Amino acid sequence: MSHQGKRRGEDGIGAVIDFLLANARLVLGVGGAAVLGIATLAVKRLIERAGKPLDGEKSDQKLMDSWEELSLVSASPKLLKKGIEGVVMKQIVAATKAHKAELNKSSEVPEKPNSKVKRQQLCVTLQERLQHYYQSHAVLSVEDVNKAQQQALDICTEIQGFLHTKHPDMPLGEMHLGGSLVDDFQVVAADHACLLVPLQIEDSLWQLIPGEDTILGNPQFWMVRRLNLEYFPRGRSFWDKYSVGGYLSSRLIVEVLNKTVMETMNWPSLSSTLDCVVRPVLGSQELKLEVLNQKSHLFISILPTVQLNDTVLTAQLEVTGNFDNLWYQSFYTAETTKLAELDGVDGGVRKKCVKILKTVCRSSPSLRRLSGQHLTNVVLHLSDKESDWTEAALADRFQQAIAEIIGYLEVGCLPSYFKQTVNLLSEFKEEEIDEMGFLLYCAVSEPEMLLQA
Structure with a gap:
């Protein structure tokens, strides 16, 4: 891809970002603007990454992959705590699709006859990935x-x-x-x-x-x-x-x-x-x-x-x-006792969900500040909204928990389950929240990326 072509792509989406930032509060309100802060951060970093391909990787393919990821992330607003609706997402999705189409024309590679079959054979469900990750990373001997x-x-x-x-x-x-x-x-x-x-x-x-x-x-x-x-x-x-x-x-x-x-x-x-x-x-x-x-x-x-x-x-x-x-x-004893009581009543997987999330956060430098206390409170709050915590619902609850965490980061407040006036995020710096929010925002569409460790 030529330098001129890359700059043209960046300028196009850059104009969208400038418009969004300028009109965020007017269009979305204060709460929506907080969501947009994380969203636009994700957009900017994807653009930066697209412009800096890894060694041995073609610029065209790298940029196309980044637009693809951005399009996926942008297309999943319903999973977020607050959601991003209307003109905001339409403009981001439209911009990403346009540039993806342009890149596709110049970067099409014929697919080998049996490559699709091999890809399907390698594909496993999120539920299976979570079970494997739990046994191999979260469970101690x-x-x-x-x-x-x-x-x-x-x-x-x-x-x-x-x-x-x-x-x-x-x-x-x-x-x-x-x-x-x-x-x-x-x-x-x-x-x-x-x-x-x-x-x-x-x-x-x-x-x-x-x-x-x-x-x-x-x-x-x-x-x-x-x-x-x-x-x-x-x-x-x-x-x-x-x-x-x-x-x-x-x-x-x-x-x-x-x-x-x-x-x-x-x-x-x-x-x-x-x-x-x-x-x-x-x-x-x-x-x-x-x-x-x-x-x-x-x-x-x-x-x-x-x-x-x-x-x-x-x-x-x-x-x-x-x-x-x-x-x-x-509140540690009260939190762990409550979690055990809830799982004891319905044979649920709340504790397993907490341990998977805890393993993910401990394995990621960007998420390490999210402790077991934060994650336990997220799952306890989620238990008040969702009644199905069966083994079969683990993947759904895991994805939901990610979206819930993003929602708490957006407003900078995670109330303690046993004392609503306690904000468990009060000691977090703005930069830490941005970094955590960016990674989790990208994981909304592809939660498997969190299980790569």
């Missing part, structure tokens, strides 16, 4: 999971005993493992575990303050207030020494555990006892251990928790930042 759990439990026992020796008066509940490794939500590799350290606080001396009532007004960042100081002065509770301004400090709790456990335990001796290398991860706000042996690599996060009634708060400085007295509200 029982041996690997048991080994990782046993290592984590052995280290848990050692830490519990050491803490009891150093601080015999510290009121702690029974330390235990939690998280995806225990609940069979871990994918790709059994490489991370969570050690929960429950702080036993007196409900007559401490009160949990909802995030909406704190100075930040963030519904997911709570505080723990000391009560009844006039009747029960400081010192009545063991945890008074870790309070600042009348509030239990998550930072001081993390610091005392860091000093007592991470900096004081004899890790070389423990490594020798457990026949593996156990060492603290340095340079992180998290309390994290690294466990190494010849065949595995495991990270263990140590997580202080506070619970009163059904509210579970965790000390996660990497999330709460420089605010010493903030605690992060965790």
Whole structure:
């Protein structure tokens, strides 16, 4: 393809893009304009890719493939959360079809007699691809999971005993493992575990303050207030020494555990006892251990928790930042329990769908910020809309979940299933949302592209 021809193609679609951007809010409204932002980003990147063929690939064929993909993406607005209707999609589709037709005239290659038959033989359904991907990528071996759990439990026992020796008066509940490794939500590799350290606080001396009532007004960042100081002065509770301004400090709790456990335990001796290398991860706000042996690599996060009634708060400085007295509200147990309950009632594949999506996101640099929490909440919300979660409906639900994620990215908000005021996308940067939106937008028409890893 000549340089002049390529520029002519770019100018034609470029004019469409300029028109769309200029009239987006007028034609579509604010919500539609957000959709269009992702759509036009996809258009621009496809054009850029068409103009830069890979080594050994003909420019004509590369550009034709890009217009084909754009046409497919543009032709599927009904799958999107908000949809793109009327003049917008008509102009994009018309432009792409025109250039595709022009390219077809100069790039037709005779098809071999039996090539169509071979292509049909190689073709499998999305349902079959998902089942294969699940078994080959998402499902972990029982041996690997048991080994990782046993290592984590052995280290848990050692830490519990050491803490009891150093601080015999510290009121702690029974330390235990939690998280995806225990609940069979871990994918790709059994490489991370969570050690929960429950702080036993007196409900007559401490009160949990909802995030909406704190100075930040963030519904997911709570505080723990000391009560009844006039009747029960400081010192009545063991945890008074870790309070600042009348509030239990998550930072001081993390610091005392860091000093007592991470900096004081004899890790070389423990490594020798457990026949593996156990060492603290340095340079992180998290309390994290690294466990190494010849065949595995495991990270263990140590997580202080506070619970009163059904509210579970965790000390996660990497999330709460420089605010010493903030605690992060965790919905993990409620989310995984709800998912299991729904699947238990109808024998559904909600958990399998989450694990496939989680594997896809973990395997893609562009989607890695989408965690199990995000994906579990997407599937829980989708369960309120769709009742069919049978094995046969897996492909449909998977495609629907992709469209739902795009919809949440478009508006920059994914409400927590158990607390609608919590936006699980609030920490995402605009560039991250654009990148995730672009990839998923392209996958609407061809979801198999997400299963290539």
